[in-house]
Amino acid sequence: MNKTRLEAFSDGVLAIIITIMVLELKVPEEHTLHALMELQNTFLSYLMSFIFIGIYWGNHHHLLHTVHHVNSKIIWANMGLLLTLSVVPFTTAWMGESHFEKIPLAAYSANLLICGISFFILQKTIMAHYTHSTKLIEALKKQEKKGVISTVLYIIALLSSLYYPWMAGLAIATVAVLWLIPDKNIEKALSE
Numbered sequence: 129m130n131k132t133r134l135e136a137f138s139d140g141v142l143a144i145i146i147t148i149m150v151l152e153l154k155v156p157e158e159h160t161l162h163a164l165m166e167l168q169n170t171f172l173s174y175l176m177s178f179i180f181i182g183i184y185w186g187n188h189h190h191l192l193h194t195v196h197h198v199n200s201k202i203i204w205a206n207m208g209l210l211l212t213l214s215v216v217p218f219t220t221a222w223m224g225e226s227h228f229e230k231i232p233l234a235a236y237s238a239n240l241l242i243c244g245i246s247f248f249i250l251q252k253t254i255m256a257h258y259t260h261s262t263k264l265i266e267a268l269k270k271q272e273k274k275g276v277i278s279t280v281l282y283i284i285a286l287l288s289s290l291y292y293p294w295m296a297g298l299a300i301a302t303v304a305v306l307w308l309i310p311d312k313n314i315e316k317a318l319s320e
Contacts, residue, residue, distance in 0.1 A: 173224030267313035
């Protein structure tokens, strides 16, 4: 099977996820700056999740550049990633509306952890599809270190969200910064 349909479907699902998240932003009934400021947690949770969905979209794009033909394992691993990402609007809204209370923050952290694991499974499924090494596959192997660090930080976020919510926020923000910095190995491999 050609990868074009998988890319198009995935892009569509990610676009819908972002659309659902923005629809959760409710216009305040009062027309005051104070009423708008009361939505700051909702805006912050939306911004965080928008950045994460963008990061996943970019890395998914790079990952699918390694694929020449899609098999059922890749399709289902991709569906697993999309499933976990499709829960992000729910945990985002809950966290924002609860003003980053402990349980919603823990649910958000768990959601991000599961998304990271799902991406890792998709990456490993795609990499197992190749019997020979390419520069892009080698670049993906080098990127695995970021994945392990992210997993550890998500676990820290999940555990600390129940006792030290600020630490969970810091761990989540660190993961975002880690992945916002483009991987030069992948960029170089894509340009060759």
